[in-house]
Amino acid sequence: MFMNFRRIHKCQCVRLLTTGLVLCMVMVCWEELDHHVVSHMRSYTYRYLVNSYDFLNSSFAITSKHQHGKDGADVGVVNYPYLINHPGKCGGVGGGDDVLLLLFVKSSPENFERRQAIRDTWGNESFAWSELGANVRVVFALGVHPDVGRRSGVQRALLREDQSYRDLIQQDFLDTFHNLTTKLILQFHWGHEYCPQARFLMSADDDIFVHMPNLVTYLRQLLSSQSGDKDLWVGHVHRGAPPIRRKESKYHVPDDLYPWPSYPDYTAGAGYVVSGDVAAKIYHATLVLNSSMYIDDVFMGICAKAMGVSPQGHVYFSGEGKAPYHPCIYDHMITSHGHATDVRLLWQEATDPAVYHRSRGFMGNLYCTAVRVMLLCRPYYQNTYSCMAAFT
Incomplete structure (x- = not known):
């Protein structure tokens, strides 16, 4: 029996080179990988073993000496002036219409x-009333353009837009991520001041798709249930999420802003719904909690935790991902996230009556x-509907 030493040496060289390449990749990525794994281990340990966020009330509370000005007005929250407002959107100050x-x-x-795409599709109030029999009020929340050079031109365009549609709500703060x-x-x-009678309040990004017929059906089912429209905060829930400490990340949160290893549970800010009583609780929480946490869905979780409200997951509320077509x-x-350009096409397809006949x-x-099993239960498919949605 003869051995080919040249082949053995060649195999050994290939193995050595492969091993070296893998080690180099691990060394390059190890710091980020280690940070990611360790932070999630800490956050889940804190969330499920310690499971106490009592520090939020004391750490985020506005100190009493800063709560009231000389005239007795609350100054814990900066009250930016309205540049565009429609107090009568829901039927007048104090509410009128059943929303x-x-x-x-x-x-x-x-x-x-x-x-405009939203107005023409899922945000069309006339469609909601005529086709669904639902009184839905849709408004767009805005700040001012952050670019000083473009600000005046954009503002003139916004005023013209609002003259046509009467659905913009704008305050005088810079419209930025932070x-x-x-x-x-x-x-x-605004909801507390001008539309307190609304049974539900929803917050959504402008690149989200909302299947309004399905949403209205869901809300009406809640109203007819035993719990009714109380204690509801529903969306795509993030549990035990750790703060991101990498400075290059858009979502970086320094230790001095939030030193704890885990956020309280919260829903993805892309789209969630709260009942009227929960909206009132969140409003009151914003009056007494420091809003220095610039990640809005995390701040929502802090407010809700301080008020004793917990989020409920719904398998058909999307997170940061886009649902399959x-x-x-x-x-x-x-809801489905990530629809900046295809809202009209998706609306046409998703509300086609043939959709409902096919699944009956x-x-x-x-x-x-x-x-749905083939679409949703694939490995590494995440940030939208879970595999459990396939069986719902």
């Missing part, structure tokens, strides 16, 4: 095309369940 849903769309000043919490406060304060998904879809009956249900 099923007050829907805030968080939009940037220059995103006119996104707002002011998203300010925009969240705007929503809950398929009629068997549309039949149950409530035993065979239709069986077919759609199989399709």
